[in-house]
Amino acid sequence: MSLKHAIMVLLETEAGSGYDLLKRFKQRLGFFWQASHQQIYQQLKVMHQEGLINCQLETQQGRPDKKIYEMTSAGHQELVNWLNQACKPQKINDSLLVKLYGGHLLDKTVLLDEIRAHKQQHEKVLAIMLDIEQQYGRLDQGERNSLVFPFLTLRRGILAEQAWLAWSQEVEEFLLV
């Protein structure tokens, strides 16, 4: 299981609460790792029991109290071990392609709508990514250096979105003939 390790990658640089992690997931790993709040809170509980992370209660006024989690050395060790192991190939389960595979059972216009919605979604995400890439370009050398790895993952996102768009285009053209 790697949700555990994804959490640790995010906790490693800075301690935080479940809610913080939820936001970090959305902002930083959201393009290639998705986790719901229930999943995160459950995992944090388990990881705490396993001694991978520590927990301190932070009481707040006017807001709900926080549980701030931070890595333990055991957690750090486990993370480094995981990072050093080859990761197994990504599991892909893409229902759009299953649907398209059975496209002969469907009205062409329905398919076309679906493909167009799909294309729009990817255009939107690509625009966001390109914007982040621009921001990265405007940083000074030192900042860029500290963000190279996140930047490389962003590049993956951009190339992946562009590939989706190119394909959507092909399919759309085919469906219009």
Add this chain to the structure above:
Amino acid sequence: MSLKHAIMVLLETEAGSGYDLLKRFKQRLGFFWQASHQQIYQQLKVMHQEGLINCQLETQQGRPDKKIYEMTSAGHQELVNWLNQACKPQKINDSLLVKLYGGHLLDKTVLLDEIRAHKQQHEKVLAIMLDIEQQYGRLDQGERNSLVFPFLTLRRGILAEQAWLAWSQEVEEFLLV
């Protein structure tokens, strides 16, 4: 859940056993839908109970008996309903990118090895796909027409693999500097 629907897409054109379906998954949907034999057998059992498919026992000599499943009209209806509904966005959980995000915690050579293995894997898959594309090109018009939808999914595979390769190249070059 869509394993159910993926199975129905494969059963719709031709009845078959769990074992047949396992092979069809590997050959036809394997690039974008992965399912283990346990998953398939369990689902078939459930789908049979739900009346989406019928089952006939085929006794064999020298080989284990088969259970041949075929779509019922209820199953067909359910499949068409599903196909007509917009599918929810694909969930991506890619541990390689999580690892790369935390790349500062790792030795560069370890990362480089991982990226190279990743690249090789995608080169291999791309070669297979390009080969299938060639075969498709050599078919006559009628056959090509009956396979356009599978062909479009193959195109997706090809573009996706090429995107992975372009990215791997970028990352490799970066790691070598």
Add this chain to the structure above:
DNA sequence: GTATTATATGCAATAAGTTGCATAGGTATT
């Protein structure tokens, strides 16, 4: 001869993920 792959199905236990519900004050918008 031996080892592997292919054929064919399945159970049981565990792990992981989803869905729905629940709480509760603060801030911002209309």
Add this chain to the structure above:
DNA sequence: AATACCTATGCAACTTATTGCATATAATAC
């Protein structure tokens, strides 16, 4: 004044997927 979103956490039930085991014959490769 009402609505919606943000902060912050969690339980419980359910569904889905994984891992490990189990069986048994035939064909093919080395």
